[in-house]
Amino acid sequence: MRKILSISVCCLLAFAATAQSTLSVQGNASLAVKPTQTTVNLNIESKDATYPGAVESMINRVEQLSKDLKKLGFKDSDIITSNFNVNQGRVYVKNMWKDSGFVATQQLMVTFPQDKKKLLDVLNTVTKSSAKPSINLSFGLDVTKKEEVKNELIKLAVKDAKTKAEIIASASAYNITGIKSIEYGRANNGPQPMYEVVASDTFLKAANVEMSNFEAADLRYNETVFIVYTIEQ
Numbered sequence: 001m002r003k004i005l006s007i008s009v010c011c012l013l014a015f016a017a018t019a020q021s022t023l024s025v026q027g028n029a030s031l032a033v034k035p036t037q038t039t040v041n042l043n044i045e046s047k048d049a050t051y052p053g054a055v056e057s058m059i060n061r062v063e064q065l066s067k068d069l070k071k072l073g074f075k076d077s078d079i080i081t082s083n084f085n086v087n088q089g090r091v092y093v094k095n096m097w098k099d100s101g102f103v104a105t106q107q108l109m110v111t112f113p114q115d116k117k118k119l120l121d122v123l124n125t126v127t128k129s130s131a132k133p134s135i136n137l138s139f140g141l142d143v144t145k146k147e148e149v150k151n152e153l154i155k156l157a158v159k160d161a162k163t164k165a166e167i168i169a170s171a172s173a174y175n176i177t178g179i180k181s182i183e184y185g186r187a188n189n190g191p192q193p194m195y196e197v198v199a200s201d202t203f204l205k206a207a208n209v210e211m212s213n214f215e216a217a218d219l220r221y222n223e224t225v226f227i228v229y230t231i232e233q
Helices: 002-018 051-070 116-128 143-171 201-205
Strands: 021-033 037-048 080-093 096-113 134-140 175-184 194-197 219-232
Touching: 021 143, 037 051, 037 116, 051 080, 051 096, 051 116, 096 116, 116 134, 143 175, 143 219
Parallel strands: none
Antiparallel strands: 021 219, 037 096, 037 134, 080 096, 134 194, 175 219
């Protein structure tokens, strides 16, 4: 019995000697960055009483829009087409759904380095195009800049965590002795601003409409790290 008790006491003493006090801290970082590239999404939607009619109308408008974009210097390889769809149109009349022909849609997309003049040229061209597309703009970072921002955010988040840990430890009469663990990747970057311009029939018919100014807002990226520090008095 004495041997068992002696072993138990030794185990407790060993556990007490190895147990560490820890301090868990979340480090945050945020950067506002000017976009380095612009993506213009153009959507063509054509309606017709017949399936072939809807498809033909849509194709003609897509071809016209492609020609307009090529006049601005875009090549075939720069103009990405996607999401070709043809659906049965339906309308709700007098408590009943009725067929209203067919709706054909297709999207075109062009991406180019951020340039205010280039963007205004694209907007003024497509809004006056007989193709009459709806327009959606998104701003982002090229691969190199995105990696640069990500690395900077990680450094800032770690620095923020360390600063917080030092303040908390000092206020609690503790000293930081090391790092027990680091967790990264739990949080995603924040959403990027999105701008949308819809080219309505009324707007398109105004031949003298010219967009002379359009500024893309800064993109805000966020990063978070979780660090567990070891501390002692």
